[in-house]
Amino acid sequence: MTLLHPSLSEPFSPWMLGAPLYMPAHRRDLVAIANGEKLPFLRSMIFCTEDAVSDADIDNSLRHLAACLPDFDNHAGRFRFIRVRNPEVLARLLALPHIEKIDGFVLPKFTEEVFDAYFSQLQGTAFKVMPTLETREVFDGLAMLRLRERLVQADIFPRILMLRIGGNDLMNVLGLRRPRGLTIYDTPMGHVIAQLVILFKPYHFALSAPVFDYLNDTVTLHKEIVLDLAHGLTGKTAIHPDQIPAIEAAYAVDREDYEMALSLNDDDAPAVFRMHNSMCEVATHQQWGKAILHRQSCYGVKMPRTLDEYAGLAVS
Template sequence: MNHQLKLFSPWLLGAPLYMPGNRRDIMEIANGEKYPMLRSMIFCTEDAISKSDVDSCVRHIGLCMQGFRDSTQKFRFIRARNPEILARLLELPDIEKVDGFVLPKFTESVFDAYFDQLRGTSFKVMPTLETKEVFDVNAMIQLRQGLLQDDIAPHVLMLRIGGNDLMNLLGIRRPRFSTLYETPIGNVISQLVTIFRPYGFSLSAPVFEYLDDSVTLQKEIKLDLAYGLTGKTAIHPTQVPTIEAAYAVDLEDYEMAVSLSDQDSPAVFRMHNAMCEVATHQQWASNMINRQQCYGVNEALSLKEYAELSF
């Protein structure tokens, strides 16, 4: 696979399906034969795999990759358990058939152990922020500075927020029928957004672990978007359509974004009873257009539906 041929916008990943790397059907999933709606997938060798099964999991992934067909439509990632497992994965004969790696428990202490192996490759990475250092503003600023290095930044597709790991550190779990933003993690997400987003890093939204509550899932996705998060990992295929449907752009927002991107637009204008200012809304407009290109325009959302999704 020629990784340079792929346009890596974080929005293209949609709702990546997260799954254990020892599943028997990895090849079928990677080739789009099973769950053809998937835009991207993450095969895990970390928390989803017990320590005793790691060796067999890596061998299994290596065997399955022999049957991966080249694809410019499906995005495939492996969640490496640690830098040592990343080294073993990089040695697999068909590793070029994946697009990159998720780097769990990412901190300064493992920074060089990961990136010393990745420099000079075309692999993209998604470091995961899910350790106690995430609660330390200075630690996150130092980590940001490392990621901004010229030979590191091009590898970073987005940063993932490990919501469940962060809540585990606090000894809590998301209550049923509550969004993540109704827990202390909501404040953590705000902090991470302000530390990383102004410097060009995208952040993904934490998983939603309840499979029987699509109403709360939709509310949480709306808040994910309001916080500027890009993409929400799915833990079950049934979540994928719900997540990606929510990424369709509202018609009025899309029309405003197009007007804000028009070089002939005035500096400030009124549209859909909102002030549109080119100087301050340009990044938002670009984001809306990128989303529209991936997920289309949602013309059917009524005011009643908006109210039902609001707090």
């Protein structure tokens, strides 16, 4: 799915969002972050009016957003979204002056029940949305099929930037929390993520990867990102700025994969060929190759490890 960002002259893929950073909408430094004066490495950010904000702070958060919007720089080259609390809060946000400086909205706890309440308000606007799948309906395959049928409608689908998988909320529905040292795929969520990929990816929806809770376990974070990529997930939301370099470094592509992707998308490529001791078949591998090229355009090609790095791996 290729979309056009309002501040760019060229189409972009969801890979360009990188590792979006969630932050409460009442942060005092919101303008500095939005404009790149603070955390300049951020590709995208999500100002939260939902789980990161208490009931008592919601009005203050909305007033703070209203005060900040006029100072957002339209040419900062960063993607800005607001996670709304519910359809009523979306209505209040849409009424704010300068709300067009926001690229779109994250729609939490997204189900058929709130579908019309959200999308009826967005008609006639240019905002992109990222519905979040994070309620018990996600465990009901028929409910997800019905939701997909509504999301693929011609007047809805172009608005969907990606579907977000709310891993922590879904674990909460099960009364669980991911243990330290285990990836999300080592829990019951591994099966759920696989099912969501099967249900939505063939219909050209991008899906994002759940957050990783622990800030001091980069080994498990890296293992999880490898599995995110193996499942075709696009982007992993960061819960702290320190996670972003690790996430985005892992999105750089292997040189061999990059070279195979280039060959698979070459108009003169034979139908089947051998490269890097792998079978490459244009008919079955070209879509994978396009995804690799999208990633490479955003994150580059991985640098070969140095001798010192290989020695460190041997010691560990």
